Amino acid sequence: MDSLFELAMPWWEFVLRAVAVYVVVLVLVRLTGKRTVGQFTPFDLLLVVLLGTAVQNSLIGEDTSLVGGLILAATLLGLNWGVGFVTARSQAADRMVEGEPVVLARKGEVFWEALRRQNVSRADFESAKRKAHCDDDRRIEIAVLETSGEITLITRED
Numbered sequence: 001m002d003s004l005f006e007l008a009m010p011w012w013e014f015v016l017r018a019v020a021v022y023v024v025v026l027v028l029v030r031l032t033g034k035r036t037v038g039q040f041t042p043f044d045l046l047l048v049v050l051l052g053t054a055v056q057n058s059l060i061g062e063d064t065s066l067v068g069g070l071i072l073a074a075t076l077l078g079l080n081w082g083v084g085f086v087t088a089r090s091q092a093a094d095r096m097v098e099g100e101p102v103v104l105a106r107k108g109e110v111f112w113e114a115l116r117r118q119n120v121s122r123a124d125f126e127s128a129k130r131k132a133h134c135d136d137d138r139r140i141e142i143a144v145l146e147t148s149g150e151i152t153l154i155t156r157e158d
Helices: 011-032 044-060 066-089 089-098 114-118 122-131
Strands: 102-106 140-145 151-155
Touching: 011 044, 011 066, 011 089, 044 066, 066 089, 102 114, 122 140, 122 151
Parallel strands: none
Antiparallel strands: 102 140, 140 151
């Protein structure tokens, strides 16, 4: 029962580990692009689960106590709240964390290089066209990859 409350390392090391892992994973997720967050495929779900498993030991070390897990949970939730607080008040911080929307098509011209840079497959783009009831690229007024990973497509009348 003592191991439930006895920490294997000082409390501040849990906080330091949580901050380090949070920042590194946030940077890695941002570098992988918008699609990772916005359009969860089975591959993306698997990636999230494996990512959590991969960083587990970095967070917890050898500690298996209840208190250690609660310190980590509180730190991660606090960091998440803090990032939300800062990004809601600073456009620069928001751009750094969330990114900026990317134009994928305009006035009937699809920017295939932009789709490739953003890791948007042709199938994903065609799916967005179907959702917008657009059967022809020439009908696209603008298509934007939002910071959420969603593709917004506005069509024009013929």
